[in-house]
């Protein structure tokens with residue numbers, strides 16, 4: 001078997017420029033993020049520093065998000081302003097304009113890795129204040145740029161550099177962005193053959209995500225009489241992206257693994273197959289045990305040169321070097 005895995009694709013990833021790329025933080029520093037260098041070998045990086053882009057220099061006085069007095073508890077729904085307390089400048093309109101323009105001009109984006117806690121780039125852990133002088137935040141929320149991007153690009157996965165350190169979150173993010181990149185590449189061909197192949201390579205992943213969606217997408221990929229291919233692609237892509245929005249549950253992953261095990265009937269040693277099936281049935285809620293079973297199955301697939309399983313995004317969702 002050649003290198004296992006689905007068709008190759010190179011995601012376009014939006015990255016906060018201060019993550020290992022340039023010393024553009026408010027205090028003139030850069031954040032060490034070696035994974036950004038690693039990703040650059042497998043993805044096209046699209047760096048952005050929204051604060052520099054709206055004309056703030058490096059270094060610069062800190063900025064913060066102030067929520068309206070009448071906002072309720074928690075993140076609230078009050079109007080937010082991006083302000084620079086030392087100068088009294090209100091940067092809200094500039095940042096919102098930049099986020100709106102960037103979401104259009106950036107072109108295809110399969111995912112974004114943004115700097116956490118930043119009032120511009122933060123993805124949910126940004127301190128929100130009641131005033132420009134309060135020392136204690138009243139809630140946590142999203143940065144203005146990250147919020148603008150998420151609103152205009154639904155379906156594009158966003159993580160921050162802290163979440164990226166968590167194995168589960170990182171694997172989920174990479175699975176989504178590489179799947180979206182494969183979808184984009186296949187769709188660009190506009191052919192039925194590319195759709196059929198894409199669907200075939202993502203069957204087990206879809207089974208892990210939602211058996212119902214897998215059943216819906218099968219007939220779409222096969223083609224319906226009289227339906228224009230462009231329409232089919234649109235309908236398929238919408239449902240696929242929606243399904244990808246969720247993380248596969250442990251039960252879904254166990255189901256996909258059990259399904260894959262069926263391909264080794266009469267091929268893998270009977271005792272080993274039986275033992276793996278028992279483990280899957282017993283430990284179908286234990287993520288670590290499931291990953292161990294998946295590793296074992298990956299090794300079997302390579303050893304036996306099983307072509308269908310060897311093409312499955314479920315087993316090789318992104319390049320092995322990133323695992």
Ligand code: SF4
Nearest residue numbers: 017018049115118121
């Ligand atoms: S967090 Fe965003 S706005 Fe702040 S320095 Fe980094 S890239 Fe620029």
